[in-house]
Amino acid sequence: MTRRLAAVLAITTSLLLGGCGADYGLDQNGRKVAAEHVDGRWLVLNYWAEWCGPCRTEIPELNAVAKDLQAKGVTVLGVNFDGLRGDELKKASDALGIGFTVLADDPAERFELPRSEGLPV
Known part of the structure; x- marks a missing residue:
């Protein structure tokens, strides 16, 4: 695991999701994320964009984390930094080989996170 991924895991593991209840909107395939x-x-x-070199580098690592840790209660969610939706979101996530769920709506407010000013995040 790279240092960046370890840092992402350390930061995000502090986000314990306790019974928010409302669904997370749609994913890159147009399916509801319950x-x-x-x-x-x-x-x-993970926030990503097609133009972000480090994002492209870390996607295979995040795909592996999503696959390897799913049974241990870890979920990897992506958010497109540029706010792509619908077919554009699907095309971009497919182009980068993203295998984990990409949310069409940014959940930052839900988790009381500030809007990121840059990438990678």
């Missing part, structure tokens, strides 16, 4: 599949799990929240 709260019951996210709440109560450890969460890695």
Whole structure:
């Protein structure tokens, strides 16, 4: 695991999701992301963009984390930094080979996180 990924895990593991209840909107495939599949799990929240070189580098690592730690209660969620939605979000996430769930709506407010000013985050 790289230092960046370890730092992301350390920061995001402090976000214990306790019974927020409301769904998380749609993913890159247009499917509803139900709260019951996210709440109560450890969460890695990754902001990415097609133009971000470090984002492209870390996506394979995040794919591996999503696959390897799913059974241990860890969920990896992506958020497109540029606010892409619908077909544009699907095309961009497919182009980068993202295998984890990408939310169409930024959950930062839900988790009381400030809006990121830059990438990678």
